[in-house]
Amino acid sequence: MAALQPVxxxxxxxxxxxxxxxAVEETARKITERYxxxxxxxxxxxFTKVFSRTxxxxxxxxxxxxxxFCDRNDESMTLRPEGTAGIxxxxxxxxxxxxxxxxHFYRGAMFRYERPQKGRQRQFHQVGIExxxxxxxxxxxxxxxxxxxxxxxxxxxxxxxxxxxTLGDAESRKAYxxxxxxxxxxxxxxxxxxxxxxxxxxxxxxxxxKEECDKPIIENAPSMANSMNEDSVEFFKEVTDxxxxxxxxxxxxPKLVRGLDYYCHTAFEFTTTELGAQGTVLAGxxxxxxxxxxxxxxxxxxxxxxxxxxxxxxxxxxxxFPRPVTIIPIGEEANKEALKIAxxxxxxxxxxxMGYSGNLKKRMKKANKLNAKAAIxxxxxxxxxxxxxxxxxxxxxxxxxxxxxxxxxxxxxxx
RNA sequence: GCGGGUGUAGCUCAGUCGGUUAGAGCACUGGUUUGUGGUACCAGAUGUCGUCGGUUCGAUCCCGAUCAUUCGCCCCA
Numbered sequence: 001m002a003a004l005q006p007v008x009x010x011x012x013x014x015x016x017x018x019x020x021x022x023a024v025e026e027t028a029r030k031i032t033e034r035y036x037x038x039x040x041x042x043x044x045x046x047f048t049k050v051f052s053r054t055x056x057x058x059x060x061x062x063x064x065x066x067x068x069f070c071d072r073n074d075e076s077m078t079l080r081p082e083g084t085a086g087i088x089x090x091x092x093x094x095x096x097x098x099x100x101x102x103x104h105f106y107r108g109a110m111f112r113y114e115r116p117q118k119g120r121q122r123q124f125h126q127v128g129i130e131x132x133x134x135x136x137x138x139x140x141x142x143x144x145x146x147x148x149x150x151x152x153x154x155x156x157x158x159x160x161x162x163x164x165x166t167l168g169d170a171e172s173r174k175a176y177x178x179x180x181x182x183x184x185x186x187x188x189x190x191x192x193x194x195x196x197x198x199x200x201x202x203x204x205x206x207x208x209x210k211e212e213c214d215k216p217i218i219e220n221a222p223s224m225a226n227s228m229n230e231d232s233v234e235f236f237k238e239v240t241d242x243x244x245x246x247x248x249x250x251x252x253x254p255k256l257v258r259g260l261d262y263y264c265h266t267a268f269e270f271t272t273t274e275l276g277a278q279g280t281v282l283a284g285x286x287x288x289x290x291x292x293x294x295x296x297x298x299x300x301x302x303x304x305x306x307x308x309x310x311x312x313x314x315x316x317x318x319x320x321f322p323r324p325v326t327i328i329p330i331g332e333e334a335n336k337e338a339l340k341i342a343x344x345x346x347x348x349x350x351x352x353x354m355g356y357s358g359n360l361k362k363r364m365k366k367a368n369k370l371n372a373k374a375a376i377x378x379x380x381x382x383x384x385x386x387x388x389x390x391x392x393x394x395x396x397x398x399x400x401x402x403x404x405x406x407x408x409x410x411x412x413x414x415x
Numbered sequence: 416g417c418g419g420g421u422g423u424a425g426c427u428c429a430g431u432c433g434g435u436u437a438g439a440g441c442a443c444u445g446g447u448u449u450g451u452g453g454u455a456c457c458a459g460a461u462g463u464c465g466u467c468g469g470u471u472c473g474a475u476c477c478c479g480a481u482c483a484u485u486c487g488c489c490c491c492a
Contacts, residue, residue, distance in 0.1 A: 005483070060490050064416075082492080110492080115416075117485065119492085126492060194489070210488085269492095280492060307492035330450065364452040372452090379450065393452065 009114070009122025015321070020312040021125065023319045024154060025107045028127040028306065031150040035142060037105040037129045042086035044109060048076040054085045054262055054294055059202070065112040079111035083128045083305055084262075084287070085294075091132055092296040100133025100299065107308070119278030119310045128284070130303035132291065137235055140266040140286060141242035143302045147282050148248050150306070151270060156314060160270045160281055162249065164240070165256035167204075167264050168224070168232035170289065176227035177203060187217045204257040224254055232265065239266050258283075262290040266302065275310055282306035324353035325410055326367035330360060330379040338378055341388075341406065348407055350414070368393060373413045376406070 006012060013021060029039060048068050055062045067079040080086055083106050096102045107127040114120055129146060131139050144162070151160050167173055181203050184191065191199070192211035199206065207218055228236070243250055250268075258267050267285035275281070284304025291299040325345070329338035342352045353370055355363030360377070367375050377389040382400075390409055391398035401409045 008483070065490080112491080114490070116483095117487085120490090124492075128492085205490095277487065278491075283492060305492055310492065328451090360450045361448080361452075366452085368452040375452080377451070381450090389451090391451070396452085398451085 007122070009116040011121060011123075016318060017312070019319050019321065020315050021308050023315065024306075024308050024311045025125075025127050027154045028150050029105055029107070031153050032105045032129050032146050034149075035103070035129075035146045037103045037131075037146070040087070040090070040104045040106055041108065042083075042090045042106065043080075045077045045079050046086055046089060048078040050089050050294070051078050051081060051085050054088070054290060055082070061112065065114055067111045067113060081112045082110055083108070083126055084130060084290070084301075084303060087128075087130045087303075088132070088290055088294055088296070088301065091291065091299075092294060097133070097297055097299060101139070102132045103129070104132075105129050117277070119275050119307070119313065121309060125308035126305045127308060128303060128305035130301055132301040133299050134302070135288075135300050137238035137242060137266075139302045140239045141246070143284065143304060144239075144243060144266075144268055145246060145248060147268075147270060147284070147304050147306070151282060154311065154315065156272070156281075156311070159272050159274060159314060161251065161272070162268060162270050163253040163256050164243075164250045164266070164268045165224070165253050166228065166232060166236035166239075167257065167267055167285070168228045169235075169264055172228045172232045173264060175229075176222070176224050179222045179227055180204070180206075183222055184217070190217060207255040208257055218255070235265055258285055262287040262293065264288050268304070270306075272314065274314060278307075278310060280307075281310050281314070321371070322351045323371050323373045324351040325374045325376060325413060326353040326355055326363070326370065326372040327376045327378065328355040328360060328363045328367065330377070331383075333380065334378045334383055337383060341376070341378070341403070345407060345410060350410055374410070376410075 011017075033039075048066070051066060052062050061081050066081055069077055071077050087104055087106060091097070091102060105127070106129075108125065109123050110126050111123055113122060116122060129143065131143060144164075148162065151157065168176065181199065184195075184199055184203065184206065188196065188199070190213060191206075192209065192214050194211060195206045195209050195214050198209075206214065207221065209215075209218065225233075240250070240252075253269075256267055256269060263285040265286040265288065268283065269280050270282040271279045272281050273279060282304055283306075284302070286300065286302045288300040290301060291297070327338045327342050327345075329335045338354065342354055345352045353367070353372060355366055357363075358366070364375060372393055374393055375391045377391060377398075382388050386403050387400045388403060388406060389398050390401045390406075392413075
């Protein structure tokens with residue numbers, strides 16, 4: 001029993017599920033392509049240090065959620081828990097600093113050892129984009145706009161809400177962090193157990209706490225905005241002005257922070273209330289220090305990632321599979337002929353299904369279940385006369401068609 | 416990693432206050448219709464009642480563990 005179960009937190013994607021995933025991924029690819037993002041694929045595993053170095057050694061992702069193993073050469077490898085680190089590594093490995101700005105789209109499986117629940121698997125899929133090498137707020141605006149267009153295109157315009165914040169540049173961020181920690185230490189005893197831990201690891205996260213006892217403390221905490229230096233304020237203003245100019249609605253959320261250490265300046269999150277606790281559907285931000293931190297020359301980046309499973313769940317309708325035309329041969333001779341006919345029709349671009357077994361009735365049923373548009377019935381009698389019966393399965397009308405005209409006839413069903 | 420719920424047919428779920436042949440709907444198979452689907456009617460098949468252990472004369476039902484799933488915390492896409 002146990003051996004035949006999929007590993008905890010992993011799932012098979014059968015056709016009905018997969019077609020939803022594909023709709024999400026393809027929409028993302030198509031829309032971001034309009035913005036000039038080109039698809040790339042980086043390995044599903046990397047040297048462990050690619051992630052440990054970049055995600056921050058205190059983040060939960062690195063400390064307890066990575067699938068890390070030693071290969072036969074005793075090198076530490078890790079299944080990627082997110083996409084940005086791999087994209088940045090490939091940016092450096094391939095010397096793409098020559099080609100900035102680099103605009104890449106990616107999709108694929110990510111792995112995190114977490115406790116599974118709705119919208120949270122151990123193997124899950126993300127689509128994402130990164131633009132590397134543009135320092136100005138235009139890139140932030142473009143990236144957010146691409147995300148917004150993508151979500152609108154799959155029909156979630158009214159289901160998601162864009163929240164926005166700025167973490168400021170390194171200087172502002174450090175200044176704020178110091179101020180916040182000093183403040184929180186003054187209220188240490190009243191903090192929740194979780195927040196006491198966070199105070200060491202990632203104090204900004206406390207702003208996001210849902211613990212009741214933390215809330216009044218957070219209310220009166222020094223605000224991030226007051227610690228922003230002039231450059232950071234100006235940068236963020238350009239981002240918000242730009243979004244307003246192109247009509248993308250957003251709400252400012254000064255408590256919005258990022259889980260991974262490499263983010264600065266713009267942080268944004270598209271959330272929904274329809275998925276329970278896992279409401280974040282697409283999130284990202286700017287990461288100015290990341291490329292350098294990984295060993296490249298100082299280059300800035302912005303990007304986002306979206307959870308494919310979460311978006312697929314939000315999809316109201318399952319997209320339709322292409323409707324086939326089913327060929328139903330009866331008898332040995334017809335079987336042989338059907339093989340050729342099917343082959344030719346497929347080469348001509350039609351979706352052709354073949355009824356392989358059972359009597360005519362069974363095969364008709366099967367054709368109907370596959371939502372076939374038509375059935376081509378080919379028996380001994382028909383074969384002798386070089387015709388086939390073409391039956392329209394939507395209205396039940398059928399007619400005899402010469403084998404020579406079959407392709408033309410099937411073309412009538414194309415629409 | 417922590418706390419709660421759930422686990423019975425392929426799916427959705429009922430049920431047994433612990434008692435010997437465990438049910439329904441949908442789906443499936445066959446038939447009414449021997450070369451014509453969708454509708455209708457008739458008939459049929461299907462379960463180690465998640466797994467392991469305990470209590471008991473007897474456990475699918477009670478207890479424990481375990482696995483999975485789900486909700487929340489945590490974290491995050």
